[in-house]
């Protein structure tokens with residue numbers, strides 16, 4: 001009886017398979033995409049994503065499924081929240097129905113029985129009659145966020161290419177044409193990004209003094225205090241009130257890797273400590289400064305949480321003041337104690353829109369008296385890592401020129417590196433220019449004429465920026 005039932009079932013399936021074979025040959029890749037009708041959806045309707053599809057399957061006895069699975073592993077249908085192996089029939093109380101498993105196969109890779117490793121399957125007594133098609137209703141849960149966006153957002157325009165993740169916050173920078181979809185985008189991210197509780201969009205360009213992003217809450221809780229790890233170090237801060245950019249993590253790591261225990265770091269625009277805290281954890285001696293009282297608060301907090309405040313002093317003042325009032329005395333003390341270089345000294349200046357304008361602080365850093373103390377001595381000169389934006393054709397050359405212009409001197413063999421950090425806009429890149437301070441820089445004040453020239457160039461570039469904004 002059981003055998004007869006099986007034979008009839010197999011026969012029916014074979015007929016079904018024959019009828020559909022033609023259809024599967026012509027099947028296109030959109031089969032596994034969300035339904036075309038969701039394109040342009042402004043308000044998320046999860047039910048509208050339901051889509052019935054015919055899927056190829058293998059029906060195998062439960063006892064054999066462990067042997068069959070490795071043979072078809074690469075052909076399994078893998079989608080979000082979809083188990084490719086399911087229990088098909090459980091054994092009944094009498095034990096006369098063998099428990100069966102059903103294996104879902106990828107319809108584009110498996111268009112017929114012949115697409116399977118048939119020789120090996122036949123050896124396991126898995127035959128064409130075990131192969132069949134059946135309907136499955138795909139739904140909203142089965143697609144990733146990027147697949148949902150691709151199907152909903154306007155087809156011709158640039159889609160949602162990336163977002164940043166800071167603790168439980170997803171941070172977007174939506175182009176104008178995507179703004180009508182912002183609520184839907186927020187909801188999908190909240191649904192799909194594990195641990196996400198808040199979705200924000202960048203509301204304006206960061207041109208305020210403290211460089212914190214102006215945010216617009218588009219979905220979830222208005223809760224901006226985050227905990228996040230960068231390169232294994234824990235940071236906590238209020239994302240709406242300080243500067244934090246996860247895209248700088250590689251650069252933070254590069255600098256941290258340059259440092260060894262007992263080295264010195266003066267971090268002029270420290271933010272909440274992505275250079276300073278890892279350096280202090282490495283037992284470098286760190287002076288860290290930020291003008292934003294909120295960054296200063298979290299800088300201290302992060303030093304404390306990472307148990308490295310013994311190696312980190314924090315300051316809350318303007319960068320130039322910090323260089324003259326805190327960095328300079330510390331340097332003088334170190335040089336007086338020991339001029340030989342058995343440790344290195346670094347100065348990080350990460351305020352790319354403006355940091356070069358602080359470089360003239362190093363010109364004539366030492367007055368005549370101080371300079372006399374070190375006459376004819378080889379000092380342990382700090383390496384300055386200054387960040388800048390360069391816009392134009394050859395951005396690397398422009399970055400160097402920007403530093404030289406603002407320093408009022410050419411970089412020669414004291415230039416250590418010009419390092420590309422990231423692209424920020426078309427034709428606009430962020431660079432780190434690393435160079436050693438020299439006797440000439442430290443002892444010769446900037447000439448009046450050069451200072452005037454620097455001012456003139458700055459005013460011209462600000463004018464150009466303003467007219468670019470006005471023309472946008």
Ligand SMILES: C[S@@+](CC[C@H](N)C(=O)[O-])C[C@H]1O[C@@H](n2cnc3c(N)ncnc32)[C@H](O)[C@@H]1O
Pocket residue numbers: 209210211242243244245248268269270271272273274275289290291292295317318319320350351352
């Ligand atoms: C681009 S963020 C860099 C923060 C951190 N170093 C990083 O890499 O993520 C620049 C920081 O400089 C601070 N800042 C802005 N103007 C400043 C000034 N004149 N003096 C000191 N800090 C300043 C801002 O508050 C901000 O935290």
